[in-house]
Amino acid sequence: MISDPAMPYPPSANPSPVLDDDQLLHVSLGPQHPSTHGVFRMNVVLDGETVVSLKPVFGYLHRNHEKIAEGITYLSSMPFTDRLDYICPLTNNWAYARAVETLAGIEVPERAEYIRVITGELTRLINHSAFAGFFMGDMGAWGSALMYAFRERELILDLFEELTGARMMSNFMRFGGCRSDLPEGWAARAKTLIDGFPAFLDELEKLLTGNEILLARTQDIGALPKETLINGGITGPMLRAAGVPYDLRKSRPYGIYDRFKFRVPIGEKGDCYDRFMMRFLEMRESISILQQAFEQLPEGEYINPKAKLRSFKPPVGEAYAAIECPKGELGFHLISDGTFNPFRYRIRPPSFINLTLLEDMCLGLDLADVVLILGSVDIVLGEVDR
Amino acid sequence: MTPDLPTILTRLQATLPAAAVAHRRNPGPSGQDSLLVAPEHLVAACRFLRDTPDLDFDLLTNVTGVDWPDPAKADAVAVPVEETPPPRGGFLEVVYQLFSTSRRAGPLVLRARTEDRQTRVKIPSVVEVYRSAEFQEREIYDLFGVVFTGHPDLRRILMWDEFEDHPMRKDYVAPDDYEYEPTPHDAVLEKAKPHYPAAP
Amino acid sequence: METPETNTPPAAPPSLTEWSLPGMGLLKGLAVTGANMVQSFYRKDRMTTIQYPEQRAPISPNFRNFPFLVYDGDDAMAGLRCTACSICEKECPPQCIYIVLDRDENGKSLKRPKVFDIDVSVCMNCGICAEVCPFDSIYMDGEYELATQDRFGDLVFNKQRLARSTDYHAKLRPVQAAAVAASRKAAEDKKLAAAAAKEAKAKAAAEAKAKADQEQPAP
Numbered sequence: 065m066i067s068d069p070a071m072p073y074p075p076s077a078n079p080s081p082v083l084d085d086d087q088l089l090h091v092s093l094g095p096q097h098p099s100t101h102g103v104f105r106m107n108v109v110l111d112g113e114t115v116v117s118l119k120p121v122f123g124y125l126h127r128n129h130e131k132i133a134e135g136i137t138y139l140s141s142m143p144f145t146d147r148l149d150y151i152c153p154l155t156n157n158w159a160y161a162r163a164v165e166t167l168a169g170i171e172v173p174e175r176a177e178y179i180r181v182i183t184g185e186l187t188r189l190i191n192h193s194a195f196a197g198f199f200m201g202d203m204g205a206w207g208s209a210l211m212y213a214f215r216e217r218e219l220i221l222d223l224f225e226e227l228t229g230a231r232m233m234s235n236f237m238r239f240g241g242c243r244s245d246l247p248e249g250w251a252a253r254a255k256t257l258i259d260g261f262p263a264f265l266d267e268l269e270k271l272l273t274g275n276e277i278l279l280a281r282t283q284d285i286g287a288l289p290k291e292t293l294i295n296g297g298i299t300g301p302m303l304r305a306a307g308v309p310y311d312l313r314k315s316r317p318y319g320i321y322d323r324f325k326f327r328v329p330i331g332e333k334g335d336c337y338d339r340f341m342m343r344f345l346e347m348r349e350s351i352s353i354l355q356q357a358f359e360q361l362p363e364g365e366y367i368n369p370k371a372k373l374r375s376f377k378p379p380v381g382e383a384y385a386a387i388e389c390p391k392g393e394l395g396f397h398l399i400s401d402g403t404f405n406p407f408r409y410r411i412r413p414p415s416f417i418n419l420t421l422l423e424d425m426c427l428g429l430d431l432a433d434v435v436l437i438l439g440s441v442d443i444v445l446g447e448v449d450r
Numbered sequence: 451m452t453p454d455l456p457t458i459l460t461r462l463q464a465t466l467p468a469a470a471v472a473h474r475r476n477p478g479p480s481g482q483d484s485l486l487v488a489p490e491h492l493v494a495a496c497r498f499l500r501d502t503p504d505l506d507f508d509l510l511t512n513v514t515g516v517d518w519p520d521p522a523k524a525d526a527v528a529v530p531v532e533e534t535p536p537p538r539g540g541f542l543e544v545v546y547q548l549f550s551t552s553r554r555a556g557p558l559v560l561r562a563r564t565e566d567r568q569t570r571v572k573i574p575s576v577v578e579v580y581r582s583a584e585f586q587e588r589e590i591y592d593l594f595g596v597v598f599t600g601h602p603d604l605r606r607i608l609m610w611d612e613f614e615d616h617p618m619r620k621d622y623v624a625p626d627d628y629e630y631e632p633t634p635h636d637a638v639l640e641k642a643k644p645h646y647p648a649a650p
Numbered sequence: 651m652e653t654p655e656t657n658t659p660p661a662a663p664p665s666l667t668e669w670s671l672p673g674m675g676l677l678k679g680l681a682v683t684g685a686n687m688v689q690s691f692y693r694k695d696r697m698t699t700i701q702y703p704e705q706r707a708p709i710s711p712n713f714r715n716f717p718f719l720v721y722d723g724d725d726a727m728a729g730l731r732c733t734a735c736s737i738c739e740k741e742c743p744p745q746c747i748y749i750v751l752d753r754d755e756n757g758k759s760l761k762r763p764k765v766f767d768i769d770v771s772v773c774m775n776c777g778i779c780a781e782v783c784p785f786d787s788i789y790m791d792g793e794y795e796l797a798t799q800d801r802f803g804d805l806v807f808n809k810q811r812l813a814r815s816t817d818y819h820a821k822l823r824p825v826q827a828a829a830v831a832a833s834r835k836a837a838e839d840k841k842l843a844a845a846a847a848k849e850a851k852a853k854a855a856a857e858a859k860a861k862a863d864q865e866q867p868a869p
Contacts, residue, residue, distance in 0.1 A: 122607050122608055123607065123608040123609060123610065126608040126609070128593075128608075128617055128618070130593075130618065131617060131618055131622075166479075166480045167478060167479070167480055168478075168479065169478075169479025169480070291508075292581070294508050294509055294551055295508065295580060295581045295582065296581040296582050297509065297510060297511065297580070297581070297582020297583075298582075299511075308551060310509075310551045315551065315554045316549075316554065316556065378478070379477070379478050379479065380477050380478060380526055380527060381476050381477050381478015381479065381480055381527060382476060382478065382480065382482065382527055382528070382545075383478065383480035383482060384480075384482060384512060384547050384557050384559070385480075386511070393511060395511060395512055395547075397512055397514045397545070397547070399516060399527055400478065400527075401523055401526070401527065407516075407523070407527075408514065408516050410512070410514040410515075412511060412512040412547075416585060417582055417585065417586070419585070420581060420582055420584055420585050421581070449608060450608075
């Protein structure tokens with residue numbers, strides 16, 4: 065069926081040449097435990113302890129968000145985007161706002177762009193530090209690392225609560241800017257927090273990265289060649305860990321990211337250890353972006369005064385816009401027929417598409433590694449099932 | 451960087467039959483024009499775009515399914531550049547967004563249309579060129595009912611296997627007993643009432 | 651083809667395989683957890699949990715949870731600012747607002763809601779209703795302990811239950827309420843001034859007319 069030898073598909077077409085089917089073990093892994101990333105299920109076929117086939121099963125959290133969005137106004141979809149990847153609602157808001165701005169040709173004032181970068185990079189810190197904790201959970205070390213990460217996350221969430229009114233369901237971005245300006249003294253408090261954040265990262269790295277069990281469990285696990293990863297549509301830290309310097313903030317610059325000096329960390333092998341380290345390196349770059357943003361933060365409008373809030377109606381057309389959210393490329397494809405509701409509202413969810421190669425990564429490994437690899441993909445089921 | 455669409459169009463027309471690809475203008479401010487590709491040449495077009503070194507569109511980011519019951523609307527969103535006869539009935543459409551990671555170019559938008567919405571709904575699968583289409587094509591099959599020929603594993607992905615309709619189609623009618631939630635509007639409650647026994 | 655930005659050297663990752671004496675990494679990690687445990691007895695930032703409901707975390711003044719309706723004056727139902735324009739009903743993402751416009755016996759709009767219900771079991775606290783309201787009438791509350799024993803009835807709030815005085819608003823969100831009061835006062839003053847100007851103009855016109863009538867008495 066597939067003629068391209070570089071992309072053999074499906075990898076599990078002829079599972080084990082030695083054993084026939086009644087000697088294989090079929091395990092339904094999920095829809096809960098695999099370290100509780102959510103209601104995700106994998107139908108795994110095992111030969112002893114070795115994975116010979118793995119089929120993901122989706123849809124337990126499916127609520128057809130795209131259909132709902134077709135029946136409500138453009139603005140009304142904004143709070144629903146919070147619920148996609150609920151660890152990082154602000155980047156979801158940003159991606160959607162950007163798509164609508166591309167669709168309707170709305171300019172964003174400079175200060176609003178800075179507020180977006182600040183909230184977006186703080187979200188990256190939240191996501192990546194929580195990832196480190198959850199990844200330990202996948203390995204069996206549930207507890208300390210996650211709680212330390214949550215302790216720091218709480219401080220950032222306090223800032224978000226003050227700025228947006230809610231800790232997680234922020235609903236903050238608007239077409240042409242943000243909903244409100246930074247409160248009095250917010251920037252100073254956020255800056256103090258950011259200045260203290262590297263110390264926490266040092267602590268977390270001291271706790272984890274030298275750990276022999278972690279090294280033994282993660283090195284050379286789940287690596288794939290970079291051509292396969294690109295072909296499989298993998299984006300975000302997963303792709304960069306394999307050595308592809310593809311970061312939307314650099315490769316398809318949006319907003320004001322061209323004003324900051326930062327590096328795109330890339331890994332060597334693309335195994336679980338590289339993916340894990342990638343998050344730490346990215347957090348350090350995020351801190352540097354945040355410090356530059358607070359230095360440059362200009363005065364001005366936080367929302368384009370010409371942008372309409374009520375009865376917003378973009379012209380006929382279509383637009384695809386994406387941002388680099390912590391998990392990869394989060395894009396929105398909107399089609400407008402000139403009415404108050406979108407004709408088509410499509411989300412390109414990074415978590416969902418990053419699972420495309422899950423089977424390829426797991427084949428030939430032990431069952432325990434499957435949970436680890438799933439953890440290294442960093443999925444949130446709210447986004448996978450939409 | 452937006453790709454140079456006229457050049458790509460000319461080169462595609464040189465490799466494929468000239469009528470297989472047409473330029474479609476985007477009337478909105480986004481300026482993201484697209485190429486309408488005849489379904490039977492879609493895989494060849496993708497292969498050409500991926501394997502030609504100076505094009506190198508190696509990343510298929512997004513695949514969107516669209517249901518167009520009214521073909522005039524479809525032509526208003528993707529305006530034909532050359533004079534073309536308008537399609538007679540509604541159809542389903544699949545939109546592909548391609549990027550090049552090495553050249554940092556994109557999005558290159560391809561679109562392919564089925565013949566109608568009921569029976570002739572086949573489009574060749576591009577999974578053999580881009581693995582990233584695997585789950586997204588399954589999703590479009592599930593929610594829109596486009597049948598991707600040559601897809602290695604075309605099953606429902608988000609809805610359960612026994613589900614029969616395609617919920618993202620514009621004429622989909624939700625079943626009336628799917629949730630029992632007394633909202634102030636009570637429309638849902640009224641619809642759901644016959645399905646639940648009256649309280650004693 | 652675009653040239654890559656000069657400040658993007660493909661960052662060299664740190665040495666990813668840093669093995670030391672076996673067991674040293676584990677011990678280092680244990681030292682971190684040990685330090686955290688000891689510090690939790692005397693450092694406030696290390697002991698972050700509190701005993702709810704005896705202790706409560708401070709709530710930010712911007713915190714939003716469920717909408718309420720503002721009324722002017724003392725009579726809640728007569729003073730409601732809401733004009734039942736249904737903008738919030740249309741923009742509400744989960745469609746949890748239900749409004750019926752009040753009409754007199756001739757079917758003329760009285761510009762006030764007959765029914766204003768919010769199903770708080772459906773409401774997701776997004777605050778869009780408060781944002782789009784052009785009449786300064788709906789705002790977000792900060793109340794969060796709203797558990798009831800009746801899942802359906804007690805969670806549909808009617809307009810009596812939603813109404814809050816302007817004092818409540820001023821206490822809850824002083825900055826926002828002050829800004830709203832100022833802008834309403836300015837609008838009111840403008841309206842009064844316009845009315846006064848109109849009256850004066852009418853008066854002047856009447857006087858001029860009377861004068862003209864006097865000068866040219868009717869035959």
